[in-house]
Each structure stands twice: as structure tokens, then as C-alpha cells.
Amino acid sequence: MWSSVDIKGIFVSCSAGNNGPHRYTMLNGAPWITTVGAGTIDRGLSAFVTPNDPSYGTLVGKSVYPENLLVERVPIYYGYGNKSKENCDDGSLDRNDVKGKYVFCDEGPVDLESIGAAGVIFSSDQGPFMRPKDFNLPMVALEPKIGHKLRKYLISTKNASVSVKYGETVLGTKPSPQVAYFSSRGPDQRSPWILKPDLLAPGVDILAAWTPNRASAPIGDDYLLSDYKLLSGTSMASPHVVGIAALLKSTHRDWSPAAIRSAMMTTAYILDNNQSIIMDMTSGVQGNPLDFGAGHVNPNKAMDPGLVYDIQPQDYINYLCAMNYSRNEIRVISKRSEIDCENATLDLNYPSFMLTPSTGMNVTVEPAIISFEGKYSTAKFTVTVDVDITDAPPTDYGYYGNSGYLSWYEVNGTHVVRSPIVSAMAP
Numbered sequence: 001m002w003s004s005v006d007i008k009g010i011f012v013s014c015s016a017g018n019n020g021p022h023r024y025t026m027l028n029g030a031p032w033i034t035t036v037g038a039g040t041i042d043r044g045l046s047a048f049v050t051p052n053d054p055s056y057g058t059l060v061g062k063s064v065y066p067e068n069l070l071v072e073r074v075p076i077y078y079g080y081g082n083k084s085k086e087n088c089d090d091g092s093l094d095r096n097d098v099k100g101k102y103v104f105c106d107e108g109p110v111d112l113e114s115i116g117a118a119g120v121i122f123s124s125d126q127g128p129f130m131r132p133k134d135f136n137l138p139m140v141a142l143e144p145k146i147g148h149k150l151r152k153y154l155i156s157t158k159n160a161s162v163s164v165k166y167g168e169t170v171l172g173t174k175p176s177p178q179v180a181y182f183s184s185r186g187p188d189q190r191s192p193w194i195l196k197p198d199l200l201a202p203g204v205d206i207l208a209a210w211t212p213n214r215a216s217a218p219i220g221d222d223y224l225l226s227d228y229k230l231l232s233g234t235s236m237a238s239p240h241v242v243g244i245a246a247l248l249k250s251t252h253r254d255w256s257p258a259a260i261r262s263a264m265m266t267t268a269y270i271l272d273n274n275q276s277i278i279m280d281m282t283s284g285v286q287g288n289p290l291d292f293g294a295g296h297v298n299p300n301k302a303m304d305p306g307l308v309y310d311i312q313p314q315d316y317i318n319y320l321c322a323m324n325y326s327r328n329e330i331r332v333i334s335k336r337s338e339i340d341c342e343n344a345t346l347d348l349n350y351p352s353f354m355l356t357p358s359t360g361m362n363v364t365v366e367p368a369i370i371s372f373e374g375k376y377s378t379a380k381f382t383v384t385v386d387v388d389i390t391d392a393p394p395t396d397y398g399y400y401g402n403s404g405y406l407s408w409y410e411v412n413g414t415h416v417v418r419s420p421i422v423s424a425m426a427p
Contacts, residue, residue: 011245011257015234016197017184021282023290029188029196031348032316034245034261037184038203038237039177039296040128040281042273044170045205045230047140049121051153052161059150060170061142062127064135064205066217066224068167071138074118076102076162078154088122102162104154106147112137113220119164123147128281129181132205132230136218140164175272178281179291180204183234186290187354187424191323195352195422198265200278200292203237205230244299251303258311258349263302265351266309266417268295288403289420294352306415307372307408309351314340322346353406353421355385361423362386365406387423 013034017027028035047063050056052073077098079085084092088105099116109122119138127141142150154160180203186196208231210216215223217230241264248260255263270292272278277286278296313334320330321344330339355361363385370379383406401423408417 009249009256011242011249011260013238013241013245015238018182018233018235020183020185021179021181021280023185024187024189025184026186026188026196027184029186029191029194031191031194031311031319031350032257034199034241034257034264035188035197035293036203036234036238036241037197037200037292038180038182038232038234039200039278039292040180040204041202041206042171042173042176044173046168046170048165048168049140049142049150050163050165051150051157052163053153053157056149056153059142059146060168061121061140061146062130063138063140063166064130064132064217064230065138065166066132066135066219067138069138069164070166071102071119071162071164073161073163074102075100076104076121076154076160077117078104078151078160080155088120093117102164104150106151109134109139109141112139121147121150121162121164123151131232132217137220138164138166172273175274175276175279177202177272177296178279179287180232180234181280181282182232183237183291186293187422192424193346193354194348194350195289195293195354195420197293198261198352199241199268199294200296201237201240203234203240204232206232206236208236241297244297244302247299248302255308256310256312259308262308262310262351263305264297265294266307266419267298267301267305268293268418269298270295289352289422290403290424294418294420304415306410306413306417309349309419311349315348317341318343318345319348351419353383353385353419355387355401355421355423361388361402361404361421363404363406363421369411370408383421385421 013036014028016035016037019025045064046060049059049061087107088110093115095115100118102119103110103117105122108124109120112120121140123142123144125144188196207228210227210229212227213225216226217224245260248263270278278292280287280291317330317334321341327339366382370381372379403420403422406419406421
């Protein structure tokens with residue numbers, strides 16, 4: 001339960017869940033938990049495809065085939081002129097045409113083993129959504145634009161061939177990070193007054209420790225044995241945040257779990273490496289705080305956040321009281337015998353803000369300048385939000401209105417303490 005770990009200064013992080021990309025799929029939304037969504041990383045697990053014509057250069061595609069394999073000048077088949085063969089539809093390819101060759105498909109992979117092909121290269125925009133287990137055979141997924149270049153080469157070249165190098169890593173892929181398609185979205189249905197997830201962290205194609213001498217990756221009908229395995233999920237993202245929390249605690253031993261979370265949230269970044277708002281990889285459009293929370297965690301900046309929003313254990317009890325939990329239920333949750341609900345409130349000193357549905361909002365902060373006398377000193381401010389609910393749907397519909405940010409800028413300094421403000425309602 002949270003009380004014993006919180007009082008002892010134990011930081012708790014949980015995965016947001018893998019039920020995305022739809023809204024209101026959030027798990028682990030309790031305010032004493034740091035809830036983490038999954039983002040992509042800026043490196044691509046790739047294969048290099050080089051047509052036997054230098055003018056086409058080297059084409060980079062996605063492949064997680066686990067063997068360090070170089071195939072040189074292998075003949076490649078393309079069923080040009082027959083749409084079914086171009087797409088590699090089931091049963092369309094003749095084994096005698098493709099045996100021992102690579103096959104190029106306009107759409108999706110083909111069952112290599114059934115036709116005796118040596119490998120397949122296919123054009124698809126679904127490459128980013130494919131998992132390592134999908135690459136149990138020599139396969140390469142090319143983005144459609146790149147696939148078109150290979151198609152052009154195959155159509156114009158008699159006896160075409162390609163060389164393929166597997167096991168490559170491309171650094172600095174763009175845009176990155178993106179919100180993973182499976183990452184659960186907020187708000188949390190049980191506690192919709194708190195923005196969840198709190199943060200985004202790396203959670204796609206993460207090289208994770210694995211049980212020794214256990215199957216790690218499929219290769220054809222066999223398996224690679226390794227102490228590591230490529231995994232994706234919010235359960236890969238959460239450990240990143242736990243590790244960062246440990247680093248923060250080692251630097252700031254007097255910080256509470258809430259202070260550690262606050263430092264990570266208020267210093268998180270919301271721009272990708274294209275300097276655009278972090279995208280939702282499913283829709284290809286800009287995400288919002290219900291997708292990525294306060295943003296993607298930034299370990300170095302979290303070391304020196306400027307100020308923190310702290311929360312005491314009694315504040316959580318006040319919150320549970322306001323949610324109409326009985327005293328007996330709160331005793332079970334908090335492990336406390338005496339429960340005081342005199343100051344029940346849903347207003348936690350949280351580094352983010354959730355509002356009722358609106359189509360527009362105007363935010364006022366008083367005072368506009370807050371001062372601190374020194375370490376451990378505190379300051380109060382009031383946020384007033386005027387919302388326009390004229391065109392808002394019924395609150396039982398499940399609705400995202402809009403969002404913005406409250407930022408505190410250090411006078412004559414460099415710190416910026418940013419908190420998201422979101423207008424939404426769980427169904």
C-alpha cells in the first residue's frame with residue numbers, strides 16, 4: 001500500500017498499460033504512482049539493401065532479423081505485370097520462379113518457407129508497427145517511398161540482384177520520440193481529476209535483460225539463445241523512470257517520491273528531434289498531454305528542476321476522502337488506524353492540472369511572480385481557469401477539449417518549470 005512506501009521515501013512507478021491508442025485506457029492512475037507511457041527511440045533496427053546498380057545507392061529498411069547476415073548479389077524476383085504477384089498474394093507465386101531468390105512485394109511479407117525463397121523485401125508503411133518476432137526469417141520492410149525506388153530498379157533491370165546486410169542500427173531516426181501505438185492514453189477513469197500518464201519514456205524495441213539460456217528471438221524454426229531480448233511495452237518504459245528516480249534520490253537524498261516525480265514532470269520535453277510536438281505514431285499527428293503526460297523524461301534536467309511540487313501522505317488521504325472512500329477503505333489503503341477527512345479535497349499539489357470539458361479556456365495565475373527565501377521554503381499561487389462549455393458534449397461521453405501549459409520562468413536565471421493544463425473528461 002502507498003502509505004508505508006511513501007512515508008519511507010520509496011518511489012513507485014508503474015506502466016500506463018498497453019491498451020492504446022484509444023483514450024480512457026489508462027491503468028495505474030493513482031496519484032501516488034508515477035505512471036509512464038511508452039515512446040519510440042531515435043535509433044532504427046535496420047537492414048541495408050543495395051541494388052546491383054550504384055545509381056540507386058543503398059536503401060535502408062526495417063529488419064530485426066537476429067542473424068548477422070550479409071547476402072551478396074542474390075537474384076531478386078518481382079512479379080511485374082501481374083497484380084497478384086506484385087502484391088505476393090497467397091498462392092500467387094510459382095515456387096519454380098522464386099526458389100533460392102529474394103522476392104520483392106508491393107504489399108506485406110510472404111511465407112518464405114512455403115515457396116522456397118531465400119528472403120523477402122516488401123514495401124509497407126506498417127514497418128514501425130512490426131515486432132521482432134515478425135522477422136523470424138530474412139525480411140526487410142521498406143517505407144513506400146523507398147520501396148518505389150527498388151521497384152523502379154527491378155522494372156528497368158534484367159536479371160536484377162541485390163545485396164542485403166542485416167543487423168544494422170541507424171542513429172538519429174526522425175521523428176523521435178513518438179508515442180507508441182500501444183501505449184495507454186488518459187485520462188484515468190477511476191481518478192480523472194489527475195492527468196495521466198505522468199511521463200513518456202523509451203518503450204519500443206528496448207534491449208532488455210532476459211532469462212539465461214532461454215529462447216530470445218526466433219530464427220526460422222529455431223531460436224536464438226541470449227541473455228538479452230528486444231521488448232516493447234510500457235513495462236519497458238517504467239524501469240527507465242525508476243532508474244532515473246534512483247539517480248535523483250542519490251543526488252537529492254531529502255526529496256520525497258512526489259518531489260522526484262515533480263522534478264521529472266516539470267523538466268520533461270514535448271518537442272521531438274524535428275522540433276515539433278511529439279507525435280502519435282498511430283495517427284501521425286501531434287499528440288497531447290493525454291498521450292504523453294508532461295512530456296518525455298529528461299534525466300539531466302530533472303537533476304536541477306528549479307522548484308518542485310511536493311505532496312505529503314495526508315494530502316493523499318484528503319484526496320481519497322473527497323473521492324468518497326469510506327474511512328475503513330482508506331485504512332486498508334493507507335495502513336493508518338486514524339483517518340482525518342476534515343480537509344477532504346480533490347486539489348492535490350500535483351505538477352499538472354485537469355479541467356472539466358470545454359472548447360476554450362482562459363488561464364489566470366495569481367500572483368504572477370512567486371518568491372522563495374531559500375531551500376525548503378514554499379510559495380502559494382492560485383490558478384483560475386475560465387472555460388467555454390457552450391459546444392462541449394455531455395460529460396458522460398468521454399471528451400478531450402484542449403490543453404496548454406503553465407510555465408514559471410526563473411528571474412535572471414535559466415530554469416523553466418512547466419506544467420500541462422488539460423481539458424478532458426473520462427466517460
